[in-house]
Amino acid sequence: MTPLARILLARIDATGPITLAEFMAECLLHPEHGYYTGETVFGRQGDFTTAPEISQMFGELLGLALAQCWLDQGAPQGATLAEAGPGRGTLMADMLRAQGKVPGLPGALSPHLIEASPRLREVQRAALAGQPSRWLERVDDLPEAPLFFVANEFIDALPIRQFRREGAGWSECMVRRAGEGLGLAFTPPEPRPELAHRLADTAPGSIVEFRPALPALIAALAGRVSRHGGVALLIDYGDWRSRGDTFQALRDHTPCDPLATPGTADLTAHVDFEAIARLATRAGAVVTAMVPQGTFLEHLGITQRAQSLARVMPDNAALENHIAAHRRLTHPQEMGSLFKVIAFHPRGSTPPPGFEP
Ligand code: SAH
Numbered sequence: 001m002t003p004l005a006r007i008l009l010a011r012i013d014a015t016g017p018i019t020l021a022e023f024m025a026e027c028l029l030h031p032e033h034g035y036y037t038g039e040t041v042f043g044r045q046g047d048f049t050t051a052p053e054i055s056q057m058f059g060e061l062l063g064l065a066l067a068q069c070w071l072d073q074g075a076p077q078g079a080t081l082a083e084a085g086p087g088r089g090t091l092m093a094d095m096l097r098a099q100g101k102v103p104g105l106p107g108a109l110s111p112h113l114i115e116a117s118p119r120l121r122e123v124q125r126a127a128l129a130g131q132p133s134r135w136l137e138r139v140d141d142l143p144e145a146p147l148f149f150v151a152n153e154f155i156d157a158l159p160i161r162q163f164r165r166e167g168a169g170w171s172e173c174m175v176r177r178a179g180e181g182l183g184l185a186f187t188p189p190e191p192r193p194e195l196a197h198r199l200a201d202t203a204p205g206s207i208v209e210f211r212p213a214l215p216a217l218i219a220a221l222a223g224r225v226s227r228h229g230g231v232a233l234l235i236d237y238g239d240w241r242s243r244g245d246t247f248q249a250l251r252d253h254t255p256c257d258p259l260a261t262p263g264t265a266d267l268t269a270h271v272d273f274e275a276i277a278r279l280a281t282r283a284g285a286v287v288t289a290m291v292p293q294g295t296f297l298e299h300l301g302i303t304q305r306a307q308s309l310a311r312v313m314p315d316n317a318a319l320e321n322h323i324a325a326h327r328r329l330t331h332p333q334e335m336g337s338l339f340k341v342i343a344f345h346p347r348g349s350t351p352p353p354g355f356e357p
Contacts, residue, residue: 004033004263017174021159033263036117052091055325059094061300072350079146081109085154089127147230156268222283238271246270285344288355294336
């Protein structure tokens with residue numbers, strides 16, 4: 001049993017079953033035993049590999065897409081470049097390197113990283129050595145200024161609650177004690193006004209998931225973008241109105257039981273892009289179509305960038321890696337269609353590049 005399992009069992013014994021969201025928050029960010037806050041290896045050798053860790057092309061293209069938005073919106077001074085959940089800091093480092101070549105941009109956009117894990121902040125500080133950057137605890141702490149924002153695989157790590165439809169009501173999946181360990185059980189059904197719109201696309205027995213932190217997150221981002229200008233680019237795995245049980249734990253690149261060893265595996269769930277679009281629209285922003293990552297990167301010119309990098313690869317092994325990385329990021333059977341991209345921008349502004357049909 002992990003130390004965190006003991007802590008969670010004690011809490012459940014004292015105050016009753018907890019929601020999946022409470023469970024996920026403790027597993028990922030418990031100050032001592034959380035997956036992101038503890039000692040677990042993270043990154044290429046860790047439990048999963050993210051797009052920026054696969055190739056520098058990912059961060060370069062996103063950095064230049066944000067730069068294009070900045071130019072299209074009149075190159076505002078005193079603007080913010082921000083990333084939430086920056087992991088090892090690779091995406092931000094690649095974005096800054098690419099943006100460094102855009103005349104006038106480096107002094108105008110000040111980099112901000114939103115990171116909850118003190119340990120990962122240190123990793124990011126090392127990756128950005130020499131770049132003046134600020135770290136924030138929450139998106140709400142971002143300056144009231146034009147905001148050029150990106151997040152890759154951040155929303156999937158935000159805790160979910162999970163509900164099963166029973167008639168016109170919903171029962172909730174809870175984590176409780178099961179013998180010596182942890183188990184799952186559903187509550188008796190009740191009406192859930194916040195899930196009323198899901199009665200249309202589900203049947204009894206259907207599972208839907210809900211992220212309690214999403215409304216405040218999208219309101220903070222879309223509010224700033226609408227009031228001051230900028231753009232928010234969100235990349236994650238999921239779908240429009242994602243459905244079903246998508247809660248998963250990964251250790252060593254392999255799915256594992258999320259309840260067995262809390263704190264030692266990465267926990268995620270699919271992102272519902274419709275929820276993002278609805279919340280951003282409500283906050284006054286214009287929302288793009290949701291497009292597959294492969295299509296988005298092709299539109300931004302990944303093939304041309306891949307060809308020019310191929311010419312400077314030091315040897316055949318590096319070239320083969322590079323070709324495999326391009327394929328991994330874009331091919332429909334790899335990350336190309338499981339991952340989606342959506343963006344929002346102010347009313348009346350030029351839409352960001354990459355989303356054209
Ligand atoms: N974007 C990175 C890593 C994604 S992993 C990449 O593409 O490689 C998720 C990241 O979000 C980690 O840095 C984790 O510490 C951070 N994180 C998770 N929950 C958070 C929260 N509630 N607030 C801020 N950061 C969070």
